[in-house]
Amino acid sequence: MICPHCERNLLRKERTGNRCTHCKRSYALDPKTNPLSLNDLRVRRIASALTDGGRIAIVPDQLWYALSRKRLRDSDFGxxxxxxxxxxxxxxxxxxxxxxxxxxxxxxxxxxxxxxxxxxxxxLGAGKGIPPVAREAFPALVLSPWRSVYGVLPPGVLDTGRPSGGGAADPAGAAGTTGVLVCPDRAVVAFLVADGLPARHGLAVVRSPAEAAAVPSKGPVLVLHDADADGELLVRGLRDALPGRTVIDVGPPLRTVRALPQAVPYRDPRRRPSPADLRILTALGTYTAEELKWLGQGWRFPLVGLPPARLLSVVDRVAGQVSYGADPDRRRAADLGFLTWPEATGPDLAGGR
The missing domain is CATH 1.20.5 (Single alpha-helices involved in coiled-coils or other helix-helix interfaces)
Structure with missing residues (x-):
């Protein structure tokens, strides 16, 4: 491997104890001992790509998925x-x-x-799609060694493991919001809050239909979820729990994501939909028999697997449309041209006045 400090190519005997014998400096990850075969340079490179060169911040879960992609495509079974x-x-x-x-x-x-x-x-796919490092184990196996060497997480990665004051909004204090954003993934919520997206568009952020019903806002309800069986059932549950409210599905469409060659699904045998859930999905008539079988095996495309900048862009655009339609002052200002950049449409009739 390449030393992340002096960039010398190190043999195994030249890096005992995760220390370079040339520059005498320690490094965090050794591909021979790390379950994801990681090294420090690869982590920095992937983190830089995910943060768009430092333009945005990401959560550890997004880094976990990006570093697991290659192993998810292949099977280590036997x-x-x-x-x-x-x-x-x-x-x-x-x-x-x-x-x-x-x-x-x-x-x-x-x-x-x-x-x-x-x-x-x-x-036949045995072992394929199962991450070698579980999402919950990633902080201990990868981020803790990194922090012990460098003192901080990789550049651009948010420290969601420590209290920061950010997180899902309190439904009881969300009066006056223009709408509600429902997202059951706590890491994605932290990602959106860190970017300021909910505050920017006046959205209360909650994680369940019960919390959404408790928000004193009559604005539209945006639902952001994984492309999986749970996500489809969440949208259905919200529409049942909030009759008369506008519920907008912002989650990535399963059929669209599956058609993307760069999209890599994973499966969690512990989160397979129940037979009752599959009967509900079948009754919806929106999935083919092959897609239902795929979902029934526990396959999914998680939100943390989407390119972070793209995820922000899509949610920001939809939330902007919702907040524009719900805010009468913004709508009136736009109608008057207050938010429109002036364009030269002809000669200046004012002359020299």
């Missing part, structure tokens, strides 16, 4: 066992042939079958 089974089968076959021990051929065939079984399972 990789070492498969190779070992094939090598052992070949070795036993050679011994059986030259040692004239026919009984060993049975053991060789068994090992070969094990290797083939693992190979078929990998081809």
């Amino acid at each position: 990789q070492g066992c498969m190779g070992a089974a094939f090598v052992a089968a070949g070795f036993v076959t050679v011994i059986a042939f030259f040692g004239e021990v026919p009984a060993l051929l049975i053991a060789s065939a068994a090992l070969l079958l094990v290797g083939l079984g693992i190979s078929v399972a990998r081809a």
Whole structure:
């Protein structure tokens, strides 16, 4: 690996204890020992891309997903066992042939079958889409070593693990807002609040239909969610819980995201929709049989996996349209041309006056 300080190419024996033997400085992550095969330079590079060169701040969950993308595309299921089974089968076959021990051929065939079984399972997707480092474990396995070496998190990454005063708005104190933003993902809420988006558009931020109903605002309700079964059910639940209110689905459409070659889904076996939930989704008639099967296996596209700048842009645009329509003063000012930049449409009839 390359030393993040002196940029020397280090062999394994030259970096014992996560310390460069050339510049004598410590580094945080070693690809040989880190479960995501990370090094400090890669973390900095990915963080810089996510923050748009430092223009915006991101949350650790967005960094987790970006650093896990490559491993999510591939499957580590039985990789070492498969190779070992094939090598052992070949070795036993050679011994059986030259040692004239026919009984060993049975053991060789068994090992070969094990290797083939693992190979078929990998081809069918076994282990694919399951992150090697769980979202909840990322701070301890990656960010804690980084903080112990550098004292702070990677540039542009918000420290959401410590109290900062930011977070979801208190529904009881949200009177006078132009609308409500419902987002069950606490990390995404912290990301939007850090950018000032809710305050900029007068939106109360909550995480559930019950909290949304408690906000004393009659404005539109924006729903931001993962592209998964839970997200679709959340939108449906809000429309049932808030009859007569305008509920706008701001979440990424599943069919659109799945068609993007750069989009990488992941699955969490602990969060698979129940049979009852799948029956509700089937009754909606908005998903194909293949999509329902995909959702039923626990696959999803999380909000933290979307490019942060793009996510901000989309939510900002929709929230701007909502706040414009809900604020009579802004609407009246726009109608009068107060917010319109003057354009030269003809000769200046005022002359020299």
